[in-house]
Amino acid sequence: MATLATKQVRAPRVRWGSIGTYAAFAVFSLVILVPIYWMVRSAFAVQSQLTKTPLVYLPKPTLTNFEMLIDQVPFLEYTRNSLLFSIGTTTATLVVSFLAAYAFARLRVRGSGVLLWLFLLTMALPDVGTIVPLYRLLSRFSLLDSLTGLTIVLSSTLTPFTVWVLVSFIKQVPYEIEEAAIIDGASLPRILWRIVLPLTAPGLVTMAVINFINAWNNLLYPLSFSVTPASKTLSVSITEVFAGYSPYGRPWELIMAVGVTMMVPVTLLILVSQKAIVRGLTGGALKS
Numbered sequence: 001m002a003t004l005a006t007k008q009v010r011a012p013r014v015r016w017g018s019i020g021t022y023a024a025f026a027v028f029s030l031v032i033l034v035p036i037y038w039m040v041r042s043a044f045a046v047q048s049q050l051t052k053t054p055l056v057y058l059p060k061p062t063l064t065n066f067e068m069l070i071d072q073v074p075f076l077e078y079t080r081n082s083l084l085f086s087i088g089t090t091t092a093t094l095v096v097s098f099l100a101a102y103a104f105a106r107l108r109v110r111g112s113g114v115l116l117w118l119f120l121l122t123m124a125l126p127d128v129g130t131i132v133p134l135y136r137l138l139s140r141f142s143l144l145d146s147l148t149g150l151t152i153v154l155s156s157t158l159t160p161f162t163v164w165v166l167v168s169f170i171k172q173v174p175y176e177i178e179e180a181a182i183i184d185g186a187s188l189p190r191i192l193w194r195i196v197l198p199l200t201a202p203g204l205v206t207m208a209v210i211n212f213i214n215a216w217n218n219l220l221y222p223l224s225f226s227v228t229p230a231s232k233t234l235s236v237s238i239t240e241v242f243a244g245y246s247p248y249g250r251p252w253e254l255i256m257a258v259g260v261t262m263m264v265p266v267t268l269l270i271l272v273s274q275k276a277i278v279r280g281l282t283g284g285a286l287k288s
Contacts, residue, residue, distance in 0.1 A: 042256035065257040086215040101166035169203035205276040
């Protein structure tokens with residue numbers, strides 16, 4: 001006599017690892033998003049609502065802070081300087097770093113590995129510790145209070161890490177492709193432009209975004225080497241909105257307005273190039 005086998009319904013197992021991952025992600029998101037929310041909230045709120053008790057979490061938005069910011073500092077001129085400074089620094093850094101990285105990746109020179117490490121160790125120098133010698137150097141070459149001087153200084157600071165990253169990308173390009181191009185009569189500039197550059201484009205885009213953000217947010221060099229509005233950047237306006245305020249009455253609403261203004265271009269840049277950034281970060285993790 002045949003018997004019917006009853007299937008036991010098992011309760012789904014709780015994957016504690018997944019729950020822990022989502023919980024950690026939620027906490028991390030709160031840590032990141034809450035300050036951004038508070039900055040945006042303070043930028044569009046009047047001063048009386050910043051410290052009002054109980055706190056107003058969703059105040060009525062106003063553009064008064066941005067109007068005061070434009071009246072208090074040369075906002076448009078600073079924004080133009082920031083764009084020129086960031087684009088110039090990014091371009092100069094990528095050009096120099098790409099050529100240097102190709103030399104480190106392809107030329108067989110004794111001690112090149114040690115030289116690359118020493119090159120990277122220059123990043124260990126604190127930026128504050130180099131202000132005095134850089135100031136004297138720029139002064140000697142009449143580059144103080146100029147966007148050109150700022151671009152040269154920051155490019156030299158960003159170049160070591162950019163070279164380090166690009167070397168790994170260039171090493172992943174099969175050298176056989178370049179050999180075939182050499183046999184066909186291609187020159188070195190043509191090989192770099194037509195072969196190496198397209199194959200390392202994700203890494204170049206990634207470093208372009210990182211270097212642009214570093215230049216856009218940089219405060220130390222424009223604050224130290226710029227005197228007139230002709231070379232000051234938007235980040236310097238954070239220090240200039242304190243004019244006319246006592247030490248006990250900080251204009252936090254204006255500071256937050258500057259922060260929101262500086263955050264917009266960076267956010268748009270990341271949204272536009274996020275796919276290339278992901279390809280660049282994952283591609284750089286692979287070894288040839």
